Amino acid sequence: MLCDDPECLCHPRPKKPFPKIELVLRGSNPEQFCRLDQPGSQLDVVFDLIGNTMILREITEDAKYRGASYTICLMIELKNMRFVNLEGLPDNSLLLSFRMRSSACAVKGSKMRVKEKYHGFSPDPPNSRLYNDLYLCDWAQQHLELLLPADRIKGWKTVALILKTFERITGDNWCHMVHLKKTPCVAGLDWKAFEGILIPDKEASSPESTPGEEKVIQFLADEKKNKKKKKVEEGKKLLQGIYPLGRVIICIQTIMSFQRQLLLWLCASFSVILSTPVFAADTQAWKLRSVYQTMTDRFARTDGSTTQACNTTQGLYCGGTWRGMISRLDYIQGMGFDAVMISPIIKNIDGRVSYGEAYHGYWAEDLYSLNPHFGTHQDLLDLSRALHDRGMYLMVDTVINNMAYITHGGNPATDVNYTTFKPFNGPQYYHPYCKINDYNNYPEAQQCWTGDNIVALPDLKTEDEQVQSVLNKWIQDMISTYSIDGLRLDAAKHVTPDFLPKFQEAANAFITGEVYEKSIDIVCSYQKELTSVPNYPIYFALLDAFTKGNTSTLPDEVEVMKHSCPNVTALTTFSENHDVARFASMQDDMNLAKNILTFTILFDGIPMVYQGQEQHFSGAHDPENREALWLSNYNTDAPLYNVIKTLNRLRKHAIQIDPNYIDTQTYPVYRGPSEMGFRKGREGRQIVMVLSTQGSKSGEYTIRMMNGYQPSYVVIDVFTCRTYTVNDMGELRLEMDKGEPRVLYPVNLMYGSGLCGYGTAKVTYLDFVRNQSSPSPTPTSSEGWVPRGDLQES
Structure with missing residues (x-):
């Protein structure tokens, strides 16, 4: 039953069943997969944030709301897209900043090359483009499959499937449908918690389906008839009541500004309390x-x-x-x-x-x-x-290893008054006194006491x-x-x-x-x-x-x-x-x-x-x-x-440009009699630091080093703001002086860093890819870039 309630402000009931998008989470092992159209699956959140947009997100934490902001993992513009079955993604972090571009629909079963070249994968796929099996252009039976390593599946938490009419949604008329399958792929979900809000979806269920097998959660709101305070309290009660096992199943927002703020607030306020512990996030x-x-x-x-x-x-x-x-x-x-x-x-x-x-x-x-x-x-x-x-x-x-007691040179074995401690107020909670003689003897270091006979540190059991x-x-x-x-x-x-x-x-x-x-x-x-x-x-x-x-x-x-x-x-x-x-x-x-x-x-x-x-x-x-x-x-x-x-x-800027930067490992690229070079980051977006052990009394000299940048790449030292060009051999001639470090980064990625006269802005690598029209690696002021006048090139 969809809109029998007279206060339900849905669009007119469609003649056909609501279109359905099926989500599947598949591991590297073909036998490991999990459908995401049911509660209990281990996907963080599937959001419908703005009309005709679906976003898969992973919780990263936000200081203001304690664990409630999200890093976009996948964004699909549903209005223009017919892409399904993403392939070729060996990336452990799974699409941490990814956008699918619009494209024409194709016949079922055909292959189509995505027009935009994607970046942000680590390691890079064999082919930087994604191939997509195109299903029917009709929104019914859309199928999206995400491939990721099996160990990654364990770290994803909540589940949702959003069904929409894909019609124009106005401020006061809206209706979201969420279909939930009966059997979750993670055992232990208490289905009784849903009895108060699940309604059989007679129209969406097929004639062969068992009555009640498919359920619909219908969230309805009318800002005019409900005051803000009442909505907040009802939202709290709803979240606390239906997710007893700590899984935020879904948050759905409307276009109305207040409802949007309320939804985000509710999701932010309760995600830490309700979510299953995930240390990786x-x-x-x-x-x-x-x-x-x-x-x-x-x-x-x-x-x-x-x-x-x-x-x-x-x-x-x-x-x-x-x-x-x-x-x-x-x-x-x-x-x-x-x-x-x-x-x-x-x-x-x-x-x-x-x-x-x-x-x-x-x-x-x-x-x-x-x-x-x-x-x-x-x-x-x-x-x-x-x-x-x-x-x-x-x-x-x-x-947590010990408590403390002043013994003033007495015997820690006999002079400690355990009743002064809270809550461990008796000797039964502590190891018997013994002094650590060998800190490399781990059983001894873990069971004997640190401290001395001036301040004893009774070692907790x-x-x-x-x-x-x-x-x-x-x-x-x-x-x-x-x-x-x-x-x-x-x-x-x-x-x-x-x-x-x-x-x-x-x-x-x-x-x-x-x-x-x-x-x-x-x-x-x-x-x-x-x-x-x-x-x-x-x-x-x-x-x-x-x-x-x-x-x-x-x-x-x-x-x-x-x-x-x-x-x-x-x-x-x-x-x-x-x-x-x-x-x-x-x-x-x-x-x-x-x-x-x-x-x-x-x-x-x-x-x-x-x-x-x-x-x-x-x-x-x-x-x-x-x-x-x-x-x-x-x-x-x-x-x-x-x-x-x-x-x-610079570190924050490198992360902003490439979210996978923090997961790449540093490795040496140069070693001299008094210099060491290290690289961190993927090719074309790496930071190269060259360190000197000579100290400030040393003079000027030049080193020649391989650095991982491609020939003709222009890099800048963020300390001196001097630029250097990689030669045809992939070699960099770097001037050293007074034992100061050099920290190099591509000039064409400096915008937004706030360094060397480049303005500050929130940009990603895709922003640079989309704006590759200028052949010059050095930005111009007409593009909103403000380079310093003292930039020099070597």
């Missing part, structure tokens, strides 16, 4: 980000002071707060960072010992209370909101089910309360390995877990338990390169890591943090610092920069490396501040 969203690591007590004060003394050697609280951080977010965002990591937020032990206080946040006492030195519950909520309002993510450093249950519930509540987007997990190598994936599943958030190890094999092995770990092997290789001048270790480590780690692009890359000595304490040359930052931000993975690195702070090991940032007066003219700004901007 969370990780993929974080790969797009670059992270600024703060130490809350040392970043910004509530009073805004830039002169208040802070003696790092004493190790005392210096007055940094969440409220102070809010007032300095412009400083962070000005460098191009779109995620911020803060210190652990929970209440720590109070009291001073010989080496200071718990200003760092790692001496946990009460998991259920906040650290009052950093601020209040409302302050942390306001910080989270302020970040998300700017489109930035919030990462929180987290401690993270293998215990009760401990696991409490920690899992606690992290869920914390993430939900403060809208936390990701976690750094302190001392992950000391936690029972079997608990790590359970904790990540409970958190349903991106986690990078600290494994302080130089060995690639050990660090990479932890990706079996966690999505991400900090890239310590690369950190040590960076030190070898830029403090000792060794140009072999870093390229070698890059090559080995590509073949050893499950996913290098999910690791967090850093060259300074609060646990290691500042680079400037080992080598104070400013240009070497530029080189090490260039690699940090442009290498595979999620770049993390520790506060003060942009100011060239030179503190040695803990506690000297935990300087108060306010004493720099937040200098935005500092050389490294602007180096980071340039690198972040």
Whole structure:
């Protein structure tokens, strides 16, 4: 029954059944396929966003709505298209920015070459064009098939099939039909949840069909007869009532502006709560980000002071707060960072010992209370909101391995009063005391205690089910309360390995877990338990390169890591943090610092920069490396501040041009006595960085290098804005000077970057493809491009 309700504002009932589009998800194994015209299938969302447009999307997360914005995977303009059965797509990410062009209809069974050349696939298909089997031109029986690897199918979540009349839809007259098949391809969907809204579709069912086999969900709306508040409440109730298993089955919007806003709001508000956990999507969203690591007590004060003394050697609280951080977010965002990591937020032990206080946040006492030195519950909520309002993510450093107790030189085995801890207030929740003598002995490192006899760190039994249950519930509540987007997990190598994936599943958030190890094999092995770990092997290789001048270790480590780690692009890359000595304490040359930052931000993975690195702070090991940032007066003219700004901007631009950029792996392209060249990105869209270990005292010289660009390609160094042309041999002659890094990118893709005088805009590679009419690789001002006057070509 379609429109018997007198208040239904549908178009007149068509004489024929509504046309049907059938969607099929097929894996690399021919036996693995899943029809997408039923609930329970594992496709994210099929949307009808604007009239006659269907979009398949994958959730990536949006800071403002906590996991509710989407990356377009496939867009089909239904009004003009008759394309079906997409073939030749070995791409794991499946059409991350793809548009089908209009074309004439053809006879059933014939082949037709798509007129537009497509880009954005990784790896490139054998043929850059897509071939499509053309079915009947009539909209009935349209069949769309998506081919993708079997392991990708597991990561897709929700399902929908949209049926439309394809007639003109006006503001007040609309009617959407959603047909659902009876048998889902993912078991476990509670069909009783749909009984209140499913109506037998007598007209669409064939005579041979079993009554009730095909169902119709009919969403009707009339803005004139329903107030906004009532609609919002009804929408909440609808979503909460019909999707108990956490699958957002469908969101359908109308052309009416309010209804459109309401729909998007409902989808945004409930997608995280309702959606099935998918860590790959969370990780993929974080790969797009670059992270600024703060130490809350040392970043910004509530009073805004830039002169208040802070003696790092004493190790005392210096007055940094969440409220102070809010007032300095412009400083962070000005460098191009779109995620911020803060210190652990929970209440720590109070009291001073010989080496200071718990200003760092790692001496946990009460998991259920906040650290009052950093601020209040409302302050942390306001910080989270302020970040998300700017489109930035919030990462929180987290401690689950241990609690803390001041023993003042006593015996940790007997002097700890467990009743002071919340919630683990008894010795039964902890391993018996033993001191770690060999940190490379993992059973010992995971069951004995860190800390000392001044501040004991009782080691939690993270293998215990009760401990696991409490920690899992606690992290869920914390993430939900403060809208936390990701976690750094302190001392992950000391936690029972079997608990790590359970904790990540409970958190349903991106986690990078600290494994302080130089060995690639050990660090990479932890990706079996966690999505991400900090890239310590690369950190040590960076030190070898830029403090000792060794140009072999870093390229070698890059090559080995590509073949050893499950996913290098999910690791967090850093060259300074609060646990290691500042680079400037080992080598104070400013240009070497530029080189090490260039690699940090442009290498595979999620770049993390520790506060003060942009100011060239030179503190040695803990506690000297935990300087108060306010004493720099937040200098935005500092050389490294602007180096980071340039690198972040280029990285974001490369991702905008090619969404698959973040999933490509870096590999060495050049090695000299004091230079290293690396390439990241697919041919024609790659970034090439050339690093020098000579330092600022070196003079001018020229290197000749193969670089992966085609002959006659014109590239630009984003630091000097000087252009270079690849010769007929595919060789680049690159001028080096004063040991500064060179970062090269194609000139013809610079528009929208905001670098070297090129304007800022949201563009994709297809935008450049569509505008290839100009033979010159250098843009002109008449096209809206504003190149700088000092561009030089070599």
